[in-house]
Amino acid sequence: MGRRTFVVAAVVVALVAVGAVVVVRSRGATDVLHTETGARRPNVLVIMTDDQTLESVRVMDNVKSRLMGEGTTFSSAYVSFPNCCPSRATYLTGQYAHNTGVKDNVPPLGGYTKLRADDTVALALQRSGYYTAHVGKYLNGWGSNGDITAPPGWDHWYGLIDPTTYRYFDYAVSDDGVRVDFGSDDGDYQTDVLGAEVVETIRAAPADKPWFVSFTPLAPHSEQLEGAANDAGTTTTTAPGAAEEFRWAAPKPAPRHQQQLAAKFPRGASFNNLGTGKPEAIASKPELTEGFQRL
Template sequence: MQAVRSLFFSLFLALSFTITARAQEKPNIVVILSDDHAYQAISAYNNALMQTPNIDRIARDGVLFKKAYVTNSICGPSRAVLLTGKYSHKNGYKDNANSHFDAGQDSFAKKLQAAGYQTAWIGKYHLGKELQGFDYWQILPGQGHYFNPDFLYMDGSRKRVEGYVSDVIEDAAEDWLDSRDQEKPFCLVIGHKATHRTWMPDTADLGKFDEVITIPPRNFYDSYDNREAAMVQDMTISKTMRLDYDLKMYPEDSKDGNIVRMNPAQRAAYKAYYQPIRKALEEAGLSGRALTNWKYQRYMRDYLSTAVSLDRNIGRTIDYLEEHGLWENTLVIYMSDQGFFLGEHGWFDKRFMYEESFRTPLLMHYPGVIEPGSISEDFVMNLDIAPTLLDAAGLPVPASMQGRSLLPLLQGKEKGREAMYYHYYENGEHAVSPHFGIRTERYKLIRFYKRVNSWELYDLEKDPREMDNLYGRKGYEKRTASLKKQLASLIKEYEDKEALLIFNRPVRDQPGN
């Protein structure tokens, strides 16, 4: 009998090992998605502003994409593209103001779930309250808050969780990882709120950059000559950025929602830090460029301090994977939902097809597939994330997905894009005119419409800061015609019917002209 029991136990262990091994033939997946995190503020890309040692760990152990871009530089639409692998005109979520995300459409989450993956989205989602394809979700309502954030749960409840949002999201992610089915591969999306406006640092990080003077970008005082869309925008540090809402220069009795929701200790820390700064500002009586420069320094100190907690919690994610023996079998992606202006052109925010907004950080760790310390100079897009995850899981990529897996590119089996297509739709906040365009290795051609009807052309080799609009200038006729032909080809390839109608109509015939 003892021999039978021993044999049964041995068979049981062997079977358990086989089930676990089969599950782990497929890699686990962790996608860390931040908000408005500029590549300029990541030390793997640029050592000038701050150090991000934990994000840099992903680059050290994997690949750093130096030319990663988005299809539509705004929060909700970018997430819709990530999920579906389709451009905004195909997934239906074009802007934050008027769009509704159809959660019933296909997504990488649904495909992975159907293939046996346990799936979860925790943190910022920003595509409504209906999630499909996830076994578990815990999301911020809308933008969420930095302190003591509310969360929406699968059972329909809404609960407030004490703490700082980056910590709370990471805590929830680790709780889910602890409770998951250990015999299934998993796909976890961690959606961070940081570094979204209004850039509220954790109390532990207040003052981290107070001794740092950030040199403004060379085009900080851009006059927007020959660039009408840039001229009519409303996103400048000098005029748009608010002393109270953005820079926390609140009166002591402020009833602002971001402050009121703080607990006494959090509020006391903020008061102790910001009130002396506010008093010094009032005494200085600054105006004109002196005030603008002061606002820029405060913006950068708050933004970078907020990024510190983001990087710290990304480090916690990596530590968890290492400590639980998951790091070597997990595909880890870090990216932002788009880029962000850190004073370039005198701006904050995003939206434009100019580089600082259009381009996004993207780093990927995938042991056995990606050589540690790799650098990619190929054009890649957030459109490519969904196909990449399915490819890594050994699943077919649906024909409806317009992106392409990055794995063959990283393995040297395919060549990268020759050009990228972009389309921004929102015609509201910050007065940024809708536009679409193409970027090649050297040139960028943009067609603005609705608010402003115009074309812009840039030679990025000679003019990387995009200050000199060459459209219509003598000597660029052939280049312009070639780029227009290439743009029309991409519009047709991606089946953007609205853009094609605008493209085929002369600027002078557009509404408003």
Template sequence: MTVARRLAPVAAAVALTLAALAGAAAAHAQDQRPNVVVLMTDDQTVDDLAAMPATRRAFVRHGVRFADSTVSYPVCCPSRASFLTGRYAHNHGVMGLYLPTGGYARFNDLDALPVWLQRVGYRTVHLGKYMNGYGSDRPAIVPPGWSEWYTAVDPTTYRMWNYTLNVNGELITYGGPGEEPERLYQTDVLRDFALDAIRRAAGDPQPLFMTLSFLAPHHEEGPVRARTGVTVRPAPRHRGRFATAALPRPRGFGERNRSDKPKFMRRFAPLDAAAIARMTAEYRARQESLLAVDEAVDAIVRELEATGQLESTYLLFTSDNGYMLGEHGVSNGKMLPYDPSARVPLLLRGPGIPARRTVREPVSNVDLAPTILELSGASAAGGLPIDGRSFMRFARQPRRRSARMVLHETGGLRATSLQPEDDTGAVPVRNVRTYRAVRDDHWLYVVYRSGERELYDLWRDPYQLRSRHRDRRYAPTKRALHAELQRLSTCRGRPCRLGPTTEIPDPFDGRFEPETARRPTPGAPRRR
């Protein structure tokens, strides 16, 4: 069915919304549990928040910012599986993007967050991207646990127009070849579905759990690139807004001396003028695509306020992974353990959350599900143990610290893509060796499948420019971190949440080498 044939159902939905609003006060008297709304982007970096003033106002002025938030597996499908289960990939089993090792077909959606929340009376709503491979087989299926479902189906997920949504079991295509009106832009369509769900929640005795997963700033699929010459398309009203923006060049951009890096990293050619031009165009389009997301976030916050629900709603904003544009000489990509790839924005506001505060405790996306379980009063009883932990105690007391380290892991393929796509948009499977890593605010230790290693002292080298894995002074540190990596690589449940079994030694005992000092020792002493 096309959009044009949906005018009558939309009118009916408006009538239902008006009726629902009339019963708002009585409904909320029945259930005082909070709403939880998760807003997720795709491939957004921490620095990309600079393009989103409304989002910064909504969250930073009224909530907390997590300064050290990372994802356990820096690529979309495994990362999203960790969000929905609170488990590391070696436990939830989604170890890649597609079969046989990954993709939606590998995900056990009977043992996941929406099922747990629905079990205790939440109305669960998902909008937007779900997981790679969803819809390629039986696209009309609505996974268990979801009360409402407005989800992009493959192979159209990575399109801003001419995409198909599964709307509660009905497949609806928005736009077509050459039919690209602004009203059908995917971000805007998802925004409107979300606003309608929020209006109806005001009169619903059930609390709301909603996940809204935007495609932006991820690139579109190959045919779009072949036709238009671009990888990311913003809404028409935003085109050109960043036309003169310069490509950021942080420390480590175009890193030439990669002798401390693994062999595959040393093979990349220096960034030339053509690569810089391509990256600049991609950067500008990515920023412009986030403007529609920023408008959507603003509209959602305003709708929650207008319907009297804002003060009883927890809102989280995050991304499934970061993205690299020139850092360490990598022209584009993710998957790597370095900060531009593994760090993501994480913002939180809601009842009892202090305003304008920064949390420096390291957190991971495996912590999202247990946090939501705490807020909702639900549990994952009957399923696999949860690896993550709630971060609410750190949100409420931002100066609080712990000694836990978090795990990064990749797998399922011998390697994955780090090169620019070709003209068809085909993604080559090559270049990035799979690895496992542990990190906290002080250390990042990586072991690759090849046996190569990296060790970064993040207090003295926050941009990961000088691996210390060959530095004899760091040998005791490396041994302790390797033991922690071995422990976390096979952990399940409570052991994943504990701190290291032995102290991680600092060869300089907290002192800084003058030639490498870049920032002060962070935060208050950590509790063990």
């Protein structure tokens, strides 16, 4: 990576939601890091995908050759709370959900407002002399109250602003506290914008400090749509304890990839058939919407 050897690239692949591969304990971490000032401290890049299956990595040749092939693959991984915000809070703090206070994705039990923002890995590393940067999604609800200043501990912040986080187009980010709105042009595709930003962030990092960069794009999570109507190709969910109904559609690929996976698997007479002969547990379920069929 030029000025300083790039030592660690951690890829976080989510099975149910997200899980953290690199976790640094915040309490006491500063003292531990300061004892190693004589050693060359590594740069750390965490790439956290959202709702990605482990099986999908099997066909991702670039990921396998450039990250897995040149890095370390762990044979085992453990997650204490396999859900979006609780796992992200654990990644940021190194603590279990009963200590982070984040026990759900939305209030009253979870979301960004429950996170103790003054007790995170970013603060611990910043205090130890690291340059810290975040690019992408944080916890659900961040920025929805109008406050888009960076949480404590981040030298550079390029965070997705709720409620636009779950959109691949027509979303907004906070660039160190300044709102930037993106539209629907091909160049506004969220994953590309965030990818370009994280590359520039690493290139612009101070030469005299090690850096810690957290890169958390939305992809390949499903897309949240505006409006309450359940149009064809979408599905609706209501989070526990939340009055708002969310409308979801299959994730959007980049425009340049739109037709690369346009083929459908063969669908015989049994596909989406809830008729006679099915067990009650199957027959009682609604048919798959077009949106779910595309997932």
